[in-house]
Amino acid sequence: MKSRDRFTADLFDWQPPKVAVGFEADLSGNRLGSRISRAVSLALKECGKSRAEVAEAMSSELGYPVSADMLDAYASEAKESHRITLERFVALVTATGCLDLLGFVAGLFDHVVVPGRYQSLIELHLIEEHEKDLARMKQTVEAKWRAGR
Known part of the structure; x- marks a missing residue:
């Protein structure tokens, strides 16, 4: 039996790099507010920071306090009275580094972010x-x- 060359990449295993930003998870649904909440929730889960750290970074970016409880509300589909504003959304992207949020918004209009x-x-x-x-x-x-x- 022939041993496999471990130093040469397998041409059939190659996947092209991801060009456009966006979530792999399906965020479809009837209500826009629910989809936004799920996107916020995914960004918070995938960023590798605690909600307190994200809230602190957002507060620094915005110049006014944002709490971890506020982030919990933005990420909750049940909290209909607590929707994230555009300026806080931008601060969330900055604080989490989650550019997939930008792809989520562009995708609503059949566009991509590259x-x-x-x-x-x-x-x-x-x-x-x-x-x-x-x-x-x-x-x-x-x-x-x-x-x-």
Whole structure:
């Protein structure tokens, strides 16, 4: 039996890197408030910090107190009277480092959030697609011109 080469990566195990930010978990549901609460809850679970640490970082960012109890309320689907504001949402992203929250919001509008380093690559692709469209248009016009002679 042949032993496996442990120093060469297996080409069939390769997965492309995640390009767009967003949660892997399904956050679908009927009510937007419930989906936002679940997103906040996931961010708090996945960030590796205690809620007290996140609250302290948010308080520092905002310049006014945010408590762990407030975070519990934002993460609870049952607490309908306690919804996170946009400024606190931004502070939550900063405090947790959870960019998947940005992907969650963009996903509501059928968009994605990608790191800025991909912007030029995306623009290049769009230009190349436009060039292909122009080339097809040119071929059509040339064919009409030749047929009309």
